[in-house]
Amino acid sequence: MISFDNVTKFYADGTVAVDRLSFEAPTSKITILVGPSGCGKTTSLRMINRLIEPSSGAITLNGQSTLDMDVVQLRRKIGYVIQNAGLFPHKTVQDNVAVTARLNGATRRAARTKALDLLARVGLSPEMHQRYPWQLSGGQQQRVGVARALASDPEFMLMDEPFSAVDPVVREQLQDEFLRLQSDIGKTIIMVTHDIDEAMKLGDRVAVFRPGGRLAQIDSPAMLLNHPKDPFVADFIGRDRGYRKLAFSAIQPGLSLFSEPCASLGMTVAEARERAIGQWILVTENNQPLGWFDVTQPKDQILADGINLSSTFAPLTGSLRQLMDAVLSSPCGRGIVVDDRRQLLGSVNVEQAFGTGQPIKAG
Numbered sequence: 192m193i194s195f196d197n198v199t200k201f202y203a204d205g206t207v208a209v210d211r212l213s214f215e216a217p218t219s220k221i222t223i224l225v226g227p228s229g230c231g232k233t234t235s236l237r238m239i240n241r242l243i244e245p246s247s248g249a250i251t252l253n254g255q256s257t258l259d260m261d262v263v264q265l266r267r268k269i270g271y272v273i274q275n276a277g278l279f280p281h282k283t284v285q286d287n288v289a290v291t292a293r294l295n296g297a298t299r300r301a302a303r304t305k306a307l308d309l310l311a312r313v314g315l316s317p318e319m320h321q322r323y324p325w326q327l328s329g330g331q332q333q334r335v336g337v338a339r340a341l342a343s344d345p346e347f348m349l350m351d352e353p354f355s356a357v358d359p360v361v362r363e364q365l366q367d368e369f370l371r372l373q374s375d376i377g378k379t380i381i382m383v384t385h386d387i388d389e390a391m392k393l394g395d396r397v398a399v400f401r402p403g404g405r406l407a408q409i410d411s412p413a414m415l416l417n418h419p420k421d422p423f424v425a426d427f428i429g430r431d432r433g434y435r436k437l438a439f440s441a442i443q444p445g446l447s448l449f450s451e452p453c454a455s456l457g458m459t460v461a462e463a464r465e466r467a468i469g470q471w472i473l474v475t476e477n478n479q480p481l482g483w484f485d486v487t488q489p490k491d492q493i494l495a496d497g498i499n500l501s502s503t504f505a506p507l508t509g510s511l512r513q514l515m516d517a518v519l520s521s522p523c524g525r526g527i528v529v530d531d532r533r534q535l536l537g538s539v540n541v542e543q544a545f546g547t548g549q550p551i552k553a554g
């Protein structure tokens with residue numbers, strides 16, 4: 192656990208960057224610091240690994256004050272990931288990761304093995320390993336940054352806007368991969384972000400800062416959405432709060448599903464046209480949905496490269512937001528619902544998804 196106890200930071204020019212901050216970041220959980228620009232998020236993060244020294248108050252790691260620890264030892268316990276990854280430009284991807292393991296006493300061979308394992312875990316294929324950072328996309332660089340921070344097997348991770356330098360699609364992918372990784376490694380993480388959606392998605396707990404470096408509220412995402420403590424928090428979390436709440440609402444148990452007609456790869460388009468309701472037909476393989484096929488295309492056969500893969504499919508055990516995403520990203524307005532093994536269960540339209548209207552009519 193990381194604890195802040197009445198921590199204040201003022202700079203020489205009198206700026207109070209952080210004002211009597213107290214909160215706890217629980218073990219093996221992700222705690223997010225979010226708030227408007229200049230409210231002291233980065234300062235708070237950097238006080239933990241003593242890149243910035245607090246003016247007063249105490250920060251403890253599992254009960255031990257950071258001020259009582261040797262700074263080098265302290266930093267070895269803490270992985271640190273920053274925006275744009277901060278990689279060594281003249282080292283290869285593999286060496287960028289191995290160097291951290293070496294610093295922690297691993298032999299050259301052990302460091303290399305560790306680097307290979309971590310690069311695989313963050314989803315970087317072997318052909319990337321000998322590249323230099325400038326030969327990687329922003330998302331790939333961030334992955335290396337995460338692997339490097341993990342190479343010392345730290346108990347704690349500090350992450351300052353780790354995903355903000357990449358486009359929204361890659362950002363979502365990185366977030367999903369990061370959540371999967373965290374469910375394996377269970378580090379105690381504090382992450383700074385500007386992005387309230389990211390905070391709500393990744394945070395077990397979210398600390399909302401107000402200007403002047405003060406904590407407005409710290410709670411679970413659902414509590415912040417349902418019970419914002421004051422108008423500042425309510426406003427910061429945003430007007431589309433209702434939409435965000437959907438992420439924490441389960442799909443209604445009695446959802447009635449339409450039995451969606453399906454086609455398979457290799458089927459003739461003429462046959463698919465017969466089965467389809469309108470322009471689009473769902474293509475499945477072993478009862479798992481692959482995507483939608485437009486039967487008005489002048490083609491003879493359904494082939495993999497003709498399928499619209501942009502759709503998302505919602506698990507029945509998922510949230511209303513996933514269901515709504517599935518409906519909205521479907522080219523025909525019918526969202527596909529699957530079970531936990533991605534087997535097709537059926538489809539819903541927007542009225543059904545929210546239980547307000549008529550079921551889909553075939554034909």
Ligand SMILES: Nc1ncnc2c1ncn2[C@@H]1O[C@H](COP(=O)(O)OP(=O)(O)OP(=O)(O)O)[C@@H](O)[C@H]1O
Binds near residue numbers: 207208227228230233
């Ligand atoms: N070295 C410094 N000297 C004086 N003031 C500073 C210094 N570093 C930061 N500040 C001020 O401290 C306050 C908090 O800065 P900090 O970088 O922690 O905010 P932040 O919430 O991370 O901002 P952002 O979201 O814009 O990155 C700001 O008003 C900033 O201008």
